[in-house]
Amino acid sequence: MSRLESLRIATRALRINKLRSALTVLGIIVGVGAVVCMVSVGAGAQAEVSEKIRTLGANLLLVMPGARNSGGARLESGTQPTLTEEDAASIRRELVDVQVAAPLLSRSIPLVAANKNWVTVVAGINADYLVAREWQVASGRSFTSDEIVSGAKVAIVGSVIVEELFNGHAGPGETLRIGNVPFTVIGVLGKKGVGAAGRSQDDVVFIPLSAAKSRVLGAVRGTTREALDFISIKVSDATAMPEIERQIETLLRQRHRIRADAPSDFKIENPAEILFARGAAVRLLGSLLIAVAAVSLVVGGISIMNIMLVSVTERTREIGLRMAVGASRRDIRWQFLIEALILALMGGLVGAVLGAAAAIAIAWKAGWPILISPWAIVLACGFAGFIGISFGLYPAHRAARLDPIVALRFE
């Protein structure tokens, strides 16, 4: 008998017990679904992390102001305006492996251009900041050192600003009012996309730090005009980063005259490391779920074996009859083996579809790229098939070993 014929007999038997077949493969569905979902989500999360690290700029450290101690209660970080432009300059000057140390001062401010307005982050920087973030000016130019020193009223805008204020086509030379101060656009930034904090990095206006302090932000902030939001530090060598972190710590503690037993009034972050850690958490969760999936697949295999044994017992007479009219033991073995295999593969297929759907839903919700891994589907379905065969062998063997006379008399 051909295997095609076995296939026909097996599918027919499964169709007769649709509900039972569906319940039997539930374990396989869950197992394969979890594998496909987790591998895809993991790949998406990984791609997301890599992309964020790439847009962040390589080898970046952030120095942020620390938290203020207010009668024993520590307020959130940044409440104590401690970092100054001088700190940034001295970090660059004193530490060998520091390529740039870029100060930044920012605030959300309403913008007006012609008849449109928009609220966005206006950041005072110097040209070093764009170097640290590896950010290109797509059209126009960056700040000159004259403009930085004199606090010129010039601005470099992100692509979102171009979209929102200038209808998508703004060249250098346009005028933009930040608060009440008119600025001239001299450049448009290249696109960076969504950043680590989840908002578009292109929704930003950069102006010279001196201009920000004297003309825009200093006025509304009501704090020390020297205080910065953070300092971005680009390190020339990735391996030197932990060492640089220590050196910055020492240097700033000296500069801020902090006693040896007092806590620092600033903190240093490695944003790439934080993103990596977040990715690692997703990966760990993924491997846990895959372990659960493996258990589920084995349980699914056992339930296939169980139902196949029931099926062999139920169909003892049928087996005897088939043997009497000439089915060989091989024919009977194949019939039940193929039945188990089809059960497992159907479960695998349904599981793959459900798993992919769940992965798409999660990726969509989390804003990750959707990466359905085809090899995960093939591997998971292949493993389901393997489970079907291995747990179907024993019931099939039992069916094939039946004595036709005994089987025919079985009631």
Added chain:
Amino acid sequence: MQPLVRTAGLSKHYPCGGAIVRAVSNVSLAIEHGEFVAIRGRSGSGKSTLMNLLGLLDRPDFGDYALNGREVAGLSEDRRAAIRRHDIGFVFQVPALLPRATALENVELPLVYAGIPPSRRRRAAKDALERVGLADRGHHWPNQLSGGEQQRVVIARATVNDPALILADEPTGSLDSATSDEILSLFETLHRDGRTIIVITHATDVADRARRQITLHDGRVIKDAEVTTKNSPLNAAALDSSP
């Protein structure tokens, strides 16, 4: 020409409690092509065991069995399955049909295992159903057919692969007398068409339809005789119609 069935010293013993039951003991038979033979005996006489041996469903402990001149007693299970599939048709006491297959599909079953392509086996199955008078019932499920009809489907299945030997074990055992008569007439028709039939029965009226009766007692052949023609209603009718 070789006899279709030739056994020599065929024996099958079962351990039962401490003792050994000689279900079939030293049976030597020769059945020619085209014979219609009844194997009689009370229950426990070993006739079912003999049928299982002749039908290659079971293996003898001793003795030889040649089917169509070929020694088959020592063959492997798969070789015996191949012979069952090509050379033997079975009719059982309780009509043994697959409940989830139509009459036509049930008749096709031996051809499926013989590897006959679907279109050819469908045609052969239709022909076989037509021969038993059920041409229009091919698409019915077994539970939509009466007991007699089911048994006729079984007979169609037993003949669909044109086997050398048809073995029937109490083929009318579960049927009323009128239906039994129909089934027995069907066997007579098959016999007239030249088929070799062995019917196993404990009932005299069934055995009397055959042309030769072999009686078993405690696993041994105690009587082997031609049936006198006057006992056969068919031959009586034939005599009546002759000048």
